[in-house]
Amino acid sequence: MSATTVSMLGTPPAASLPRLGVHDLLAVVEAAGLTGRGGAGFPTATKVRSVAGARDAVVVANAMEGEPLSHKDALLLARAPHLVVEGLVLVGGALGATRRVVAVGVHVDAGPLRPVAAHHGVEVQVVDGGFVAGQETALVRGLSGLPAVPRDPSVRVTSRGVDGRPTLVLNAETLASVALAVRLGPQSATSRLFSVSGDVALPGVVEAPRHALLSDVVDRARPGPVRAVLVGGYHGTWLPAARLPTPLADLTLGAGVVHVLGPGTCPLEATARITHYLAGQSARQCGPCVNALPRVADTVARLAAGPPDPRLPAEVARLSALAAGRGACAHPDGTVRMVASALHTFADEVSAHLAGRCLP
Amino acid sequence: MNMDLALWALGRGTAIVALALLTTSIVLGVLARSGRPLGSLGRFGVVDLHRTAALTAVGLVVVHVGSLLLDSYAQLRLVDLLVPFVGAYRPVWLGLGTVAVDVLLVVTVVSLARHRVGPRVFRAVHLSTYALWPSAWLHAVGTGTDSGTLTLNTFAGLCLAAVVAAVAWRVAPSFAGRGRARVERVTS
Amino acid sequence: MTRLHVDWTRCDGHGACAELLPELLDPDEWGYPVARSGERDPAVPAALDSRARHAVRSCPLMALRLFTD
Numbered sequence: 001m002s003a004t005t006v007s008m009l010g011t012p013p014a015a016s017l018p019r020l021g022v023h024d025l026l027a028v029v030e031a032a033g034l035t036g037r038g039g040a041g042f043p044t045a046t047k048v049r050s051v052a053g054a055r056d057a058v059v060v061a062n063a064m065e066g067e068p069l070s071h072k073d074a075l076l077l078a079r080a081p082h083l084v085v086e087g088l089v090l091v092g093g094a095l096g097a098t099r100r101v102v103a104v105g106v107h108v109d110a111g112p113l114r115p116v117a118a119h120h121g122v123e124v125q126v127v128d129g130g131f132v133a134g135q136e137t138a139l140v141r142g143l144s145g146l147p148a149v150p151r152d153p154s155v156r157v158t159s160r161g162v163d164g165r166p167t168l169v170l171n172a173e174t175l176a177s178v179a180l181a182v183r184l185g186p187q188s189a190t191s192r193l194f195s196v197s198g199d200v201a202l203p204g205v206v207e208a209p210r211h212a213l214l215s216d217v218v219d220r221a222r223p224g225p226v227r228a229v230l231v232g233g234y235h236g237t238w239l240p241a242a243r244l245p246t247p248l249a250d251l252t253l254g255a256g257v258v259h260v261l262g263p264g265t266c267p268l269e270a271t272a273r274i275t276h277y278l279a280g281q282s283a284r285q286c287g288p289c290v291n292a293l294p295r296v297a298d299t300v301a302r303l304a305a306g307p308p309d310p311r312l313p314a315e316v317a318r319l320s321a322l323a324a325g326r327g328a329c330a331h332p333d334g335t336v337r338m339v340a341s342a343l344h345t346f347a348d349e350v351s352a353h354l355a356g357r358c359l360p
Numbered sequence: 361m362n363m364d365l366a367l368w369a370l371g372r373g374t375a376i377v378a379l380a381l382l383t384t385s386i387v388l389g390v391l392a393r394s395g396r397p398l399g400s401l402g403r404f405g406v407v408d409l410h411r412t413a414a415l416t417a418v419g420l421v422v423v424h425v426g427s428l429l430l431d432s433y434a435q436l437r438l439v440d441l442l443v444p445f446v447g448a449y450r451p452v453w454l455g456l457g458t459v460a461v462d463v464l465l466v467v468t469v470v471s472l473a474r475h476r477v478g479p480r481v482f483r484a485v486h487l488s489t490y491a492l493w494p495s496a497w498l499h500a501v502g503t504g505t506d507s508g509t510l511t512l513n514t515f516a517g518l519c520l521a522a523v524v525a526a527v528a529w530r531v532a533p534s535f536a537g538r539g540r541a542r543v544e545r546v547t548s
Numbered sequence: 549m550t551r552l553h554v555d556w557t558r559c560d561g562h563g564a565c566a567e568l569l570p571e572l573l574d575p576d577e578w579g580y581p582v583a584r585s586g587e588r589d590p591a592v593p594a595a596l597d598s599r600a601r602h603a604v605r606s607c608p609l610m611a612l613r614l615f616t617d
Contacts, residue, residue, distance in 0.1 A: 149548060284545055286545065286556035287556070294543070328555070395563060403563045404565075407564055407606045538561055542577075
């Protein structure tokens, strides 16, 4: 990384924390151009602003790591938990929030986090649940003692969230980048964490500056020949190897997952596997999702494994249209978007499979 | 004297029609829950008719109770509307009517306020209609001056058959999924 | 613009709404309503307003809501 980029994982705890009002905080966050790093990529300033002025607010650091391929938040909590806690304290202080909570998933080790959190009067709560438990309304329900499944989005968590209070939920890494931006200036918050997995020799978390290329991130994990990359997460986008030299700034990075497929892996099979997993992770509250997603997964599996049937792509499209936009959360939307991305990027593989072959 | 006869007739007449309408409401309620349409009524028509039958029954029960309060031969007091089994005339059978009226009142109020109390509270209270109907039926069979007559027993038997059939359908495996081949949702 | 919102955590595909608002909704193969316009919360034109309110009242699970945006 360049000399001007500060390493998030290498930054020690602050000696003392400044107390910022909400306007000063927003100025820093906006100048740093911070966007959410939990998946949706929402402008952080906009989210903070939506709770500004609320009394009795709750600020939550989302470290659920519901995304199976993501490990960055867990690593952040292991190596630099103070940054997440500092971010919470700074945002909470600016908003006058009386409750600051780090929500950790059951597989995340909260050991190093607990003493730091206790020192700052920040709570740590373990929330049980699967893939969708990290979704904003589901997480709020989990923290309120209810099952961690989404609720109807009509009532925003910023109006009524944890225990009925206005709630701001930010990804753990987003809060860490807020802490860095406040402490060291907006220029400093230019690194980002990526969870690299798949056909690579050194899977793990990679920290890269924002101006880096996707290939810079992938190369750090020592890949072999790359066939394709899934960027963002299980709801992300499939990119062919030709797109590796793309600047990270030009990509939708989602939750920072970079999953590499080598030549030995059939991308349609990989897509089918992921889609089956996602179908199984539906909260099963909403009829279109619980019915359509398994059928989408089965159809993609038939595309991958045969027998060839020219009607399969159209069937995927038909079922995807039935799933998208018809649920309490974006789980079906993200799933079918990932599938559509696969059928688009792997169009040659689809044609080959429909002709009864699999491309090497 | 004539007034009492008129009130007595009104009390009995409204009772019979009310029980018929409560029976109809249960049957239509099961049909509504099934998600199956009923001819040109469609599914929304079934829901509408279920509610209309129920509300009409409520109105008739009000007249039924009112006319018997005014009828000096019936010996019905206001306390009998709230406290069961303390009545002067056939206290056990009458008491079942008290229970039915009290449950009916709660169900009606909660149903009219369902958008405010939310689906979970509404559903829990609504389930008590399965206790309401048997109380009303037993009260009808045992309390009135027509008790034991062939006409009443036949009528009561038909109502019972209708509700038994509806409940049997309700618990049958074929009832599920609102008639569609699908994966069912899980509500928490 | 008045819009019809479905609370998907409540909707059980009963189907009264699609019957009352065929211009706006179709039942899918599982019984759940699909907005014909493809919108998440379909717009309700003034002419359909009273039928839309009827649909909101008729939903046995109170899964429907009208709102203005």
